[in-house]
Amino acid sequence: MAEPVAIGMVLASLSDKEGRVIERSAVKGQLYVSPAEVVVVRPTPGETWLHRGALLALFASVAMVLANAVAWQRTEVLVVAAGLQVIYWLTLGPRRRAMLPRPLDAAALEAARREGRAAITIPAAAVVALRPPEPPRAGFRKPARLALAEGALEIYLDVPAFEQVRRALGRA
Numbered sequence: 166m167a168e169p170v171a172i173g174m175v176l177a178s179l180s181d182k183e184g185r186v187i188e189r190s191a192v193k194g195q196l197y198v199s200p201a202e203v204v205v206v207r208p209t210p211g212e213t214w215l216h217r218g219a220l221l222a223l224f225a226s227v228a229m230v231l232a233n234a235v236a237w238q239r240t241e242v243l244v245v246a247a248g249l250q251v252i253y254w255l256t257l258g259p260r261r262r263a264m265l266p267r268p269l270d271a272a273a274l275e276a277a278r279r280e281g282r283a284a285i286t287i288p289a290a291a292v293v294a295l296r297p298p299e300p301p302r303a304g305f306r307k308p309a310r311l312a313l314a315e316g317a318l319e320i321y322l323d324v325p326a327f328e329q330v331r332r333a334l335g336r337a
Contacts, residue, residue, distance in 0.1 A: 167199050168271060169274055170198050171267055171268045172196040172266060173323065174194065174196075174265075174321075175195075177191070180318075181315070194207045195266070197333060198289075198333035201289055207282045212263045215260060218256070219256040219257075220253075223253045255285065271291075287311070287318055289334050291313050293312050293313065295310070295312070295331055296312065297309055298327055309330070310321055
């Protein structure tokens with residue numbers, strides 16, 4: 166069996182035959198494609214907490230500055246808010262690296278399945294058609310669509326990444 170190709174961080178969801186998103190099927194994770202299957206793997210718990218903590222620091226700093234301007238008017242609050250901003254910006258590097266493709270071999274992918282991190286797994290044989298994403302434009306755009314017999318897997322990715330998916334599935 167061929168090793169899975171790492172595509173990178175994507176937003177993916179399953180939809181039914183009518184095109185409605187299946188409840189609780191939307192997931193953000195690393196996309197891996199092989200001639201045998203398509204898998205979306207959730208981030209590790211540590212990465213998830215890093216992202217949540219950074220966003221909490223950002224929102225808390227903004228809320229503190231606004232509350233300080235209206236009610237408290239204390240310099241100490243601004244120092245704490247600046248510290249929270251520093252935390253947010255210092256975590257930017259690790260958060261960006263988490264978005265890059267992370268190669269996994271078949272054994273590591275199986276370990277992610279055992280940990281319960283494989284959110285979506287589709288056999289490649291179940292994919293009946295591929296539709297590329299809409300080209301970049303202002304506003305919302307339609308995602309790439311891997312049509313299945315009973316619905317579709319919709320993935321937000323760019324055109325070069327879609328071509329990687331097509332090649333990895335052996336449908337170039």
